[in-house]
Amino acid sequence: MPIEPYRRLFALPGVRPLVVVTLLARTPIAAGPMVLNLHVLQDLGQSYTWAAVVSVAVTIGLAVGSPLLGRLVDSVGLRPVILVTTVIEGVFWFTSPWLGLTGLLATAVFGGLFALPVHSISRQAMAALVPEAQRRTAFSLDSMVVEAAFMVGPALGVVVVTSLSGHVAMIGVGSCIVLAGIGLYLLNPAIRSKTSEVATGPRPPRSSWLTTRMVAVLAASSGAVLVLSGSDLAIVGVLREAGQLPWTSAVIPIWCLASLVGGFLYGAMRRSYPSLVLMGLLGLCTIPVAFASQWWLLALMLIPAGLLCAPTIAATSEEVSKLTPESVRGEALGLHGSALTAGSALGAPLAGLAIDLAGPPWGFVAVGGAGLLSAIVAWTLFRASANRAAAKAEAAAA
Structure with missing residues (x-):
């Protein structure tokens, strides 16, 4: 039965509370960018350009801070990092409503730099709590939790901003993030497995684990989110051109639901699949969506790509956990988070450029093609590196 792997997963100590707490923590974090954008547009009366500039500033902070916070988790432990980031994020959200542009x-930038690292904490704890044989299911569940948070969070943010105000929404986001930080601090999930033997000596050098294969996995992570964030904008562009923009509220949930189903099915499978293969298929399935011109056809054509969204992210998380020692896994998952952030930042501009130059359907072609190309290039580099290593080993043996 497909449900059986998840039953075994939830039977493991610590998994159930981790899933609940991280889902509650991720929901306000998912709402944050939308609330910030609407605050700039509505409360500050600024343009979309300035809203984008604020988003870019936060994104830069997230990309830089994620591996740094991960490294701190590896060196000083989880609770000090949670404490510092919770306090700083609380100050940011509670003061931002009264700051001008x-x-x-x-x-x-500081709000992003010291953002509560829920995503990397969740994945690092999953890797510690779950045996390697069950990690595909664990990371599939984690991807489904992220998907659920991003389905609910931004929508709630819009409702609060439009019905009350941006100030109320920002205070609400800040309050929920502080409560999430307190919950994570009290839960204090394990980030080292009980059976691990973490070295007490110097940290393994970055060159020992940041290999060509790891870079290929990070490229797949970035490429996957690039396709997703670019497709978001392309959906809006196609529906707007067709005069069917209100149907966005139906098309995007169908797409997200397909991702949840795909993640569930992938977690129930008996074997894992390479992230680069899944990434290439995701890009390949996105390109034909350009032929959709009606909302119902767009929703149907997005389903194959949607089914691959959560599995691709889950596969990259699983591979990062396999390729790194536990003593540096926080930093590695932080880099994984930075790769996801970079992909998110690049996807919408790429799709927007294609839409401006050639029309909305070409947004899907641009981001799908970029995802497929990145998978092919990363696979080629990885194979070339593996062949060189094999040749050196043969020469040494001779």
């Missing part, structure tokens, strides 16, 4: 821009 200049003040918001000045603090946005």
Whole structure:
């Protein structure tokens, strides 16, 4: 039965509370970018360009801070990092409503830099709590939790901003993130497995685990989110051109539901699949969506790509956990988070450029082609590196 692997997973100590707490923590974090954008547009009366600039500032902070916080988790433990990031994020969200645009821009980078690292904490704890044979199911579940948070969080943010105000929404996001930090601090999930033997000597050098294969996995992570964030904008562009923009509220949930189903089925499978293969298929399945011109056809054609979304992210998380020693896994998963952030930041501009130059359908072609190309290039580099290593080993043996 497909449900049986998940029953075995939830039977493991610590998994159930970790899933519940991280789902509650991820929901306000998912709402944050939308609330910030609407605050800039509605409360500050600024343009979409300035809203994008604020988003870029936060994104830069996230990309830089994720591996740094992961390294701190590896060296000083989980609770000190949770404490510091919870306090700083609380200060950011509680003060931002009263800052003007200049003040918001000045603090946005720090808000991203010290963001509560829920995603990497969740994946690092999953890797510690779950035996390697069950990690595909664990990371599939983690991807499904992320999908659920991003289905609910931004929608709730929009409702609060439009029905009350951006100020109320920002205070609400900050309050929920502080509560999430407190929950994570009290839960204090294990980030080292009980059977591990973590070295007490120097940290393994980065060159020992940041190999060509790891870079290929990070490229797949970035490429997957690039396709997803670019497709978001392309969906809006196609529906707007067809005069069917209100149907966005039906098309995107269908797409997200397909991702949840795909993640569930992938977690129930008996074997894992290479992230680069899944990434290439995701890009390949996205390109034909350009032929959809009606909302119902667009929803149907997005289903194959949607089925591959969560499995691709789950596969990259699983591979990162396999390729790194536990003593540096926080930093490695932080780099994974940075790769996801980079892909998210690149996807919408790429799709937007294609839409401006050639029309909305070409947004799908651009991001799907970029995802497929990145998978092919990363696979080629990985194979070339593996062949060189094999040749050196043969020469040494001779």
